[in-house]
Amino acid sequence: MEISRVYSFILxxxxxxxxxxxxxxxxxxxxxxxxxxxxxLIKRSIRYLSSGFDHxxxxxxxxxxxxxYSYEKLKPSSFRYSIIEFNGFLTPPGFIEALILSNxxxxxxxxxxxxxxxxxxxxxxxxGFQHYESRGFNLLIDTYQNLSSKITAKYLRKPPKQHEIxxxxxxxxxxxxxxxxxxxxxxxxxxxxxxxxxxISVDSPFRxxxxxxxxxxxxxxxxxxxxxxxxxxxxxxxxxxxxxxYIKDLDFTEYFLGPDTNTIETIMxxxxxxxxxxxxxxxxxxxKDLKIISDNLENVLPxxxxxxxxxIRFGIFYPSILIGLKEI
Numbered sequence: 001m002e003i004s005r006v007y008s009f010i011l012x013x014x015x016x017x018x019x020x021x022x023x024x025x026x027x028x029x030x031x032x033x034x035x036x037x038x039x040x041l042i043k044r045s046i047r048y049l050s051s052g053f054d055h056x057x058x059x060x061x062x063x064x065x066x067x068x069y070s071y072e073k074l075k076p077s078s079f080r081y082s083i084i085e086f087n088g089f090l091t092p093p094g095f096i097e098a099l100i101l102s103n104x105x106x107x108x109x110x111x112x113x114x115x116x117x118x119x120x121x122x123x124x125x126x127x128g129f130q131h132y133e134s135r136g137f138n139l140l141i142d143t144y145q146n147l148s149s150k151i152t153a154k155y156l157r158k159p160p161k162q163h164e165i166x167x168x169x170x171x172x173x174x175x176x177x178x179x180x181x182x183x184x185x186x187x188x189x190x191x192x193x194x195x196x197x198x199x200i201s202v203d204s205p206f207r208x209x210x211x212x213x214x215x216x217x218x219x220x221x222x223x224x225x226x227x228x229x230x231x232x233x234x235x236x237x238x239x240x241x242x243x244x245x246y247i248k249d250l251d252f253t254e255y256f257l258g259p260d261t262n263t264i265e266t267i268m269x270x271x272x273x274x275x276x277x278x279x280x281x282x283x284x285x286x287x288k289d290l291k292i293i294s295d296n297l298e299n300v301l302p303x304x305x306x307x308x309x310x311x312i313r314f315g316i317f318y319p320s321i322l323i324g325l326k327e328i
Contacts, residue, residue: 006116008089010096011042012082013109015057017156025084025104025165026172029095034081042081046110080156089113094175097191100198101313102168104160107198174316183323187315190214194312202301205278211304212275215239218311219326232272236265238325239307246321247310255303256296267292271300 011034018033025031034042055062058080061072074080084099084106091111099106175191178184193214200207220234229237243250243264252267274293277284286294293300315322 006114007085007087008091008111008113008115009038009086010084010091010099010111011109012084013107014082015080015156016082017080017158018082021159023159023165025160026169028088029084029086031082031084031160034079034083036076038083039076039079039081041112041115042110045112092176093179094172094188094191097195098168098172098175100195101191101309101316102171103164104168171313171316178316178319184315184319186217186326187312187319187322190218190308190312190315193217194308208300208304209275209278211301211308212272214308215311218315218322221327232269235272236268238328239268239311240264241325242311242314246318247314250307250310252303252307255299255306256292258292258295262292271304274300 012031016031016033018031021032023031055071059074061074063070063072090113096108096111099108175188178188193210197207197210197214200210215235216231219238220231223230239250240263250264252264253262256262256267270290270293274284274290276282277290284290284293286297311322
């Protein structure tokens, strides 16, 4: 038996409506529907995708009728596992981050390295592998929970468009240009931390804490004494500055309903107070000080994801401006 090809692939944690398309998203990287052999390897390696995981969203349709959900098992040829194939043994630095931060918005569940095809006629199509690294069980569970609350047909994503692929390529190239430059390490780390947040369940308060930690990393410096500007004020003023001068679509009003007197500074102050309660194990005062948070609690994570994504992308494309603002 001889090995005819060695490659790697990334398992995408999204439901993409792919058929037989081979979509090049970057030279040497192809987005495609997983083959039968890929799926076999995935399910042998990630046990919770096999029999122990009821209503696997990659293999079932979810339907809603008279207030009850039902699940229809798809034929194997219709399973919705999607992968990105690439040559090489390691995922290039910045690639996973660019998939998530770009307009492709592709979350990754696992990466399988060193897959080999054989040219043995009796063993045609067999895949082997050396190892895989998981991107987190919570990521899959959150996807499953989302599917359970929506009809699958409305949740399926269409294949990426060219402008989304072009945006990904721009984010990836810009991230590559920042690699190895110590002055921009905080931007690289913020992108890496953003990926890791996806491993934290949306039901955990520590997800909120993690988003705000990235904001602190990008925009603040430690106060040297009691007379220095506090972290809260730094965040509020610097985010307002960016919203006024650079990121014009940084609109919080879609997420936080309330009086016209609310400003981005007010929202950030309340979010940081909420963050401090989480960090110190306190009970948030939702009836008084944090009422604006409690009235819009379901929008806190979507807003923070939106805000942090915007700021990281700004840092990737305009690193010198962001670092200069951080140091003020």
